[in-house]
Amino acid sequence: MSTPLHHAVWPERLPHAITVPATSVWENLEVSARRYPAKTALVFMGRDTSYRELCDATERLAAWLYGIGVRKGDRVLLLAQNTPQLVTAHYAILRANAVVVPVNPMNLPEELQHYIRDSGARVAITTADLAGQLAQASNELPEAERLQHLLVSQFTDAFDPEAMGPVELPAAWRPWLLGDYPPAQLDGGQVHSWAEALACQEAPPPHTVGQGDLAVLPYTSGTTGQPKGCMHLHRSINHNAVAGALWGRGTSEIVMLGVVPMFHITGMVVVMHSCIYVGGTLVLMPRWDRELAGRLISHYRVTNWTNIPTMVIDLLASPNFASFDLTSLQYIGGGGAAMPQAVAQRLLEQYGLRFCEGYGLTETAAPSHNNPVDRPKQQCLGIPFVGTDARIVDPETLQELPQGEQGEIVVHGPEVFEGYWRRPEATEQAFFELDGKRFFRTGDLGRMDEEGYFFITDRLKRMINASGYKIWPAEVEALMFRHPAIQEACVISTRDAYRGESAKAVVVLRPGHEHTSEEDIIAWCREHMAAYKVPRSVQFVAQLPKSGSGKVMWRLLQEQEDTGAAA
Template structure:
């Protein structure tokens, strides 16, 4: 028996046999079982399971009419909304592959998400459509999108909603403005309403467990983001396991505010909810007052989040007016939950904050704290059906309990490999005891109870409120600025986000004294997702370099750590 098994949630198996069906079947079955039950609530507008399935089938038929075939990749670029869920399952129903994209990405970044997966069709919201069209138009003719399906937020809710379900006043322009559809060079733009009014034929679904289902992208230490090939089976395993772990049933009501373009929101929340037939109360982005009102109004039982959301909610001046007594489980990850905040949550509501750990490559959790036996600032124990070890990063031999090494993972939730990147795939896996293990790139240790703790990073990465920022990607974008000769991205401490992005920049001689730190920051805001934008820019005469000419980013990082800047 493994040491962590004595803390295993009672009545749950250590390993599971997931359904040998496609992810689409989970929606079809929930619609069959609970046709009139709310599947999604969005600013007070309810969509039942039967309505969700019907909308996804109509959109799937429309996608097929545009030429989408089995295995084709379709870009999905949206904030949380009913349309995201409809589109995600429509792509799966058409036997195609979902390419979820962070809606914060700008045109320069979006080009890669069109060309790398060879996507010809994209689905987005009207506020983002112009950016996606600009990205496509800038590409060579044969690499552009052929079709862009565009929805307005008001396609999914009544803009006149009032009371506890109403959006914050500051969101009204964003949500209620009707944007004109952009032009698409060499392609067609389609209105969501027209796509959902389509009544053409829908071919039989043939995708099975081993077919690709989603291709989420992850960045790394070098180069452009890489697509992680997930089958229906790898996503299915964690959808079922997450539902079981959180004791989700058809009576579960989840507040869905973690983004569903991200692996955690997609798998641990959306797919788990669809499998269980649970109700999803959607928020397109975080707002503590709206979250407090929605938990109170809809008697939310499950809330997956990142710790900064809890910190923010507890700090609300209206906190005393919120009724959080319906909450049964509260969990999250992406960043460590401060001990004092976890204690306050427990003292006020008897809720233990259950942290988890996972990667895009592991379809969200590979580790999770048992709800009844949590440890704070801890990744948890290996998830259902999962074998996780700590190995020496050089020798790849397992290290003794308590010693630091690289966390490695084997299980049915692990991805197949990186899209079009056989060398990167080969470097990410190795064999141990006859099993294929994935190298996480995170350093950690295991305690005497079998709980895993993170100690450091093998990979160069910044964790800003759970958003992972890869310095190489930001540097590559910054080099496009005409004034920048060199740039090195490091982490700087941040009291609220944990870490923020800092750029150490060497200006070209021709531009010295001609450009300010703020102008560099403003340029970055126009060219990259906001969470990647440096909060601090520091000019330097030169960057430290090794004998081989490589930038010694670690020495800059160590110098920054000594300053203790908050």
């Protein structure tokens, strides 16, 4: 077989493939705690947590989980923003030989029910601001499917608002982080406090999982509406944690800004797991705030920042930008949306930083492609990642296409997931064999240039990308059909100057509901779905265009929208 084109631009001193650790993801923390016991692992709102403290906390929490009945392979729901509690709980679940089910904190009860029911989780860990919604979701399920245990932490379990040092709490966050939330009521189950769980004095169970065991079950949606669990073994997560650290020049001395959500595969793998694998320091932000980000980068001398391009755009637009010191940054990159050329140029001219865009999916444990640090191309997915074989194939025949032609991007590599949880048919549709290898079909259309760099050109799958958040129209439509005034709905993408894309709903109203307004629909959606999924605009039509078989012709509506936007 000929040498892949991208090998000519491969980063110097970086292996083309790596040996994946035979150990579990939790053992990365254990090793770092033995090597650097007193070193700061986490920084959160002015409080430092050492590697020894973090590792000890995961052992105590794992023992507590075992005490309430969690056994090897059991799924445990984790619903939290970027906090020390999320990191501790994630590693504790793995330490207990169980499986992490990370869930987006923006989901509302109707959405949360699916994660409880589909994963079969009986235990969940969350923060006080989200506990009520999670309990409500469980309480509305049939008794046999409900949660049995809910572990709830207060934000102040992780920091002291009176001793934050140079880090000033954003005023808008005070009611959220310091709020007094009513206790969650879990029908037929028990609610426990973080302090109670961390006080456990029992010994944790023997740690028996390794690279071939299920580690994480993150969910992704698709054309069928309901999110599907992606089965990732310790092996696939560890591959991209280790490879991601190598790619971003990670050493034990890195200081990483942890602001991309760590319930999401990118933040989880290439931020949290990569940083802890090398023994670096992770500076946590529970939400994006440009002023706080600027102060944290300046004060803690952040070296590595994986982000969504809209964050960089926002930071550069701060009226206080001149007061921030970004000179410590050595690596900056991310994905989810294209970085505007003018912004990338400003980073290069002002700081000598080349923004490295990457590409990946939940199914590929984040990067399947990344731009070389020394030779990135703008608005480009990059080259196939460490150990990865990526190709462009004809979506109909699945035959490989010549360089330069548009086709579907397909991926084979150690980071690719095993398949969809309890969805054998969906798994079968997602894979095919080429040259004796099992390739995953991404559903994205792209092309490869003469140097082996990949560029995205279109999507086969119906998906909207809003600032890196994936919106699956079928899922939004399924929720909208519950509105009493909506007879039919078709969700398409509309251009958005800030987010790149947003959702737009084309709606047919039921007879007798003609007075329902766009504002009524949007307000209802805000109550029933995560904020990022809510359509930004609603267009009312007498009927939706349909094919001869009765299917809604969403592509026609999308083309009309694109033509109108271009005009």
